[in-house]
Every structure is written in structure tokens, then in C-alpha cells.
Amino acid sequence: MYDLKGKVAIITGGASGMGKAASVLFAKAGANVVVADLNVKGGKDVAELASESGNKCIFQRTDVSDEGDVKAMVAAALENFGRLDITFNNAGIGGAVGPLEDIKVEDWDRTQHVCLRGVFLGIKHSVGPMRAVGGGAIVSTASIAGIDGYNGLHAYCAAKAGVVNLTRSASLEFAADKIRINCIAPGGVSTPIVYGGLANKDSVETMLLNAQPLHQVGQPEDIAEAALFLASDAAKFITGHTLVVDGGATAGAISTARRADQARAFSGQRAFAGPSFELG
Secondary structure (H helix, E strand, O other): OOOOOOOEEEEEOOOOHHHHHHHHHHHHOOOEEEEEEOOHHHHHHHHHHHHOOOOOEEEEEOOOOOHHHHHHHHHHHHHHHOOOOEEEEOOOOOEEOOOHHHOOHHHHHHHHHHHHHHHHHHHHHHHHHHHHOOOEEEEEEOOHHHOOOOOOOHHHHHHHHHHHHHHHHHHHHHHHHOEEEEEEEEOOEOOHHHHOOOOOHHHHHHHHHOOOOOOOOEOHHHHHHHHHHHHOHHHOOOOOOEEEEOOOOOOOHHHHHHHHHHHHHHHOOOOEEOOHHHOO
């Protein structure tokens, strides 16, 4: 296991899915963790679960699109643990889905605020404390939708493409401070934000099973393990990189039709897909 002993990590969207898996895994790897999320009950439960590793994990209610909340999130890490070494900007929503001509401007804006501005704010307010301790690692959740186009996911695709290129530009600015900035591009992963907005977990996992060349369902732990690698010293010479974790979905045209079916299935459900704990 990659060693995070003595490190302090913030994980946004930590109450469920990939964030929950990362919170538990980072704690097991030795980190003290700030679990940040809008979902108060879920976030507190995850903090308690992660604390079973023997490391201290706390919950901080956070709207990542609100700069005041992000400042308070970082302040909570400093007040409770005295430092900040790792930030995993993972919080996200499906956002505005469906035909481009039908997207409401306010839904487009909210998608960008959570999925892109949240990453910007996470980087902006993490680098100072990291610089003060001689460096750090920032990992953000992008998506293969930020690399490929998906019908019906226009706002999400645009936001995640922004995360990919913000990762590149920020990595250049903060390399001199020994702050590494990378992102992960997950493919189809079985998380509440996916099956909460569709029919049910079993039917979604059947769809995901056939969505990429590797005939298996992506799990939150797959992304958490990638984030742990990028956050650890094992990745000390990696910055500005987008790590694709998608079972081969973006490798070639073999999965194009399957991914189009996924996008159509998702976009046909609602005009806006908010936080996973609000879905159902």
C-alpha cells in the first residue's frame, strides 16, 4: 500500500461513491482526512468509518462551488491537523443533461460551478498551506467525458474538459513549489451519482459491464486506488497528467456505440442531475 503516514488529506464529495472509497483508503494508508460534502449524514458516517483505521477523520459540510465554504474546508484541516498535504477535488454532479437546445442557462452554470469552479477553488485555496509545508499533491476528478464527446452530456463534457486543461496549466505554475497537480478520468463507475439517476444499481451495472473492452464493472475503489497512487510519493515525478481509468473505453471505436447508448439512457431521465444524495 502507498504510504500516507503523517499526511493530511481533504477529500471533497467524500460522503459517497469514489469519495467515500478514497476517504477510507487514504485513512488506511495513514492519512488524517477531512471528509467534505453537502451530505451531512453521509459525510459524518464516512468520517466515522474512516476513523476505524486509527487515524483521525472529520467531516466538514462543504459546497465546493462556494468560495467561503472552500476556505472553511481548508481552515478545518489546518485547525484540526496543523497542515495540508493532499487535496482530492472529487465532488461533482451530472448536471444539465439532454439536448443542447433544451439546456437552461442556470442549469449549465450550476454544472460548471460544481464540476469546474469547485476544482479551481480547491486548487486555489490548497496551494498556500501546501507551499508552507514544502509541497503537496492535488488530484482532481475529471472524466473520459472531458476527453471524448457524449451526446446529451454537453455541460458535463465541457466542465470535465476544463478540469483536464486546468490540471495542465496549474501544474506549470506550482511545480516550483513542489506541488504536483494531476487528475483522473474515470470511465463508467458504479456510484450513486450514476445509478441514483437511472433505474437501479443492478440494471446500471449490467449496462456498465458492456461499456468497455474489459468486461467488468468499474467500482469506486478503482478510482480511489488511482487517487492514492497520484497522491503518494510513488508518483513524485508525475504532474500535469490525466490518468485514464476506464477499462479501455477510450482506447478505440469498439465501445463508441455502447457509450452513446449510456449517454442516451442517462440524458433521457431528467433535465438536471444534482448531488447523488438528492437523487432517487
